[in-house]
Amino acid sequence: MMDKINLVFSVDNQYSQHFAAALTSLLVNNVESSRLNIVVIDGGIEETKKKLITEIVEKYNGVISFKKINRNEFNGANLEGHISEATYYRLMIPELFSEDIKKVIYLDCDILVRNDITELWNTNIGDFVVGAIKFNEYDGYDKIDIPKGAPYFNAGVLVINLDKWRKEQITRKSFEYIKNYPEKLIAHDQSILNFLLYDKWFQINYKWNLRTQLFSLDYKTAGFDNKRVFEQIIKNPAILHFTTASKPWHYLNNHPFKKEYFYYLDKSAFPYVKYPELDSFLSKEIVIFGTGEKSKVTTNLLEKFELEVSFYLDNDEKKWEQLFLGKHILPPFTIVDKPNENNRIIIIASHFSDDISEQLIEMGFENNIDFIMDISTIYTLI
Template sequence: MDKDIIMDKNINVVLASDDNYAQHVAVVATSILDNTMVASKLRFFILNDNISEKKISLIKKTVEKFEAKIEFIDIGNDKLKNIYLSGHVSRAAYFRLMIADLVPEDVKKVIYLDVDLLVCDDIIKLWKVDIGKFPLGAVLDYGIITSSRMRKQKEKVIGLSDSYKYFNSGVLIINVKEWRLNDYGSKILAFAQKEKLLHHDQDALNKIFMNNWYEIPLRWNVIPPVFYLFTKILLNSKFRNVAVCAKAMPAIVHYAGRYKPWEFQKYSGFNDKYYLYLSNTEFSEVSMPQPSKNMHGKSICRQIIRLKIADLWLKIFVK
């Protein structure tokens, strides 16, 4: 590992948000700080897309009561013109591509996290993962690599030579020094801006870093297909055991996709931890739940049934 990275006295964590997701920044930060033995070493960088001053103040108060450090980095309105957006994805999703140009010069390594996740283990364990000279560390996306249809789509759209090597972009270890040396941010953005990519920045990252990234253990990004132990995973002997172990001991639970924890009343096993961490933030008095404008097709009952079935599978496979 690079000497500059080894000597870094801070654990640098980057989150990106607009005003709508500001509350969730505080929840993610609290989940990190509640579960670490080194809270004072945490240094948060918030890539700020017009978060209100009031919410900035609430996030700062949430983080600083743990004696951690926090800095807000404003993103200008001229950034990311003509970028392709769809569904629930906002332009904040693309900010991770600009991290190397936005964080201070002394920062050589960061952990990037989406704001629809919860950290359940000590973040220092993830920080200590040595990705060597690789520009990026990430977790395989089991939702995509266990789907033959999606693997074919990735091969067609981004030319992925090994369709079983597609990663999720919600949890990343970024070698900032390598990104700067190779101007990776500009290359990824250029590709993202010329294509209408189904998985947006994630597809662009997988295109540019094809066969040039370090695989982090699955438990550091447990997405719904793993959380619910979907049949396509259980029937795949190559991935089943790893998925079961990650489900049993998740380090990060990532609510990727349509079902967000804040959209529903508290349900044990689904979003109760979100509510727990929320209660320890300066946003604890906000009105909950907060359903999205388009709830068509969403049913919490379906998710609870999936959870119960997954728990049964867990009892069968974990002896």
């Protein structure tokens, strides 16, 4: 009898639908799904949804269990103000398994698994603590203190050597880091793991974690030496990872594998409402601040999804009352005097986005509440 393949997901109630799609993709594409031992770190999933998720796994003869994290085990770390407590749950993974379990695979739940996960499971990471894909375009935006030039990894897909993790006391050290350096957690637990494991991780094949950002990059910018290899991974990834704010389940998303997400979601039989934000979009007035190339790109995307811009704003007085893409350009003070601000979406589409953001804040608007600096984050306003 073959050993079990131990898999861990961290899921809250809000992401249960997307987990259903990820789970179905995993099971459908695994030749021996009966080998899968799936552990879900339960961040508050409703019982009815847990029942549906369990039925998906049992249909394919897999095994699933739901585990709660004891907050007392955070060792006094204050997680308030961070993205989500659940984001840090993967730091607790070794606590979920007995000492005889030596290896697990951790997967974010905003993914699709398109190849048999057994291949990733069989990847030998040697004496390293984790196996992960290299974050090629990382250029030091994080505040963590890793040596200059040290490779940086994405923590959304991890092959974890539990023995080494325990021996290195990564969980204890992680929560000490949270307590001592909360201001450095730009990428949350990914920051911590890169700090602690900068020289203790093994690079796995890129196909096991194809991040959304790579679809907009050429092979050199993405950090690849070989164009053909890059194109093969883009065309046929083993795991798709939806890493940007705009996800396939959003109406305005144009991810090349968007239809595949809904294919697996439909196959899961998990009930859902498609694009619940659409009615809100249609009921709001859309205003774009900027009249340059970025504004054209943003307008074209909106029009592709049959959403219309009401008017444009610009600080250049010479442009006021002129037409841009068939609509009037108005001065910024127009939106102060105009009523019904709650029924308006303001999108900054300009190379001077930081300056315009400060301008709007001085006018009394709030970022990600009254306006956004990039269309990919439009869902924060809905």
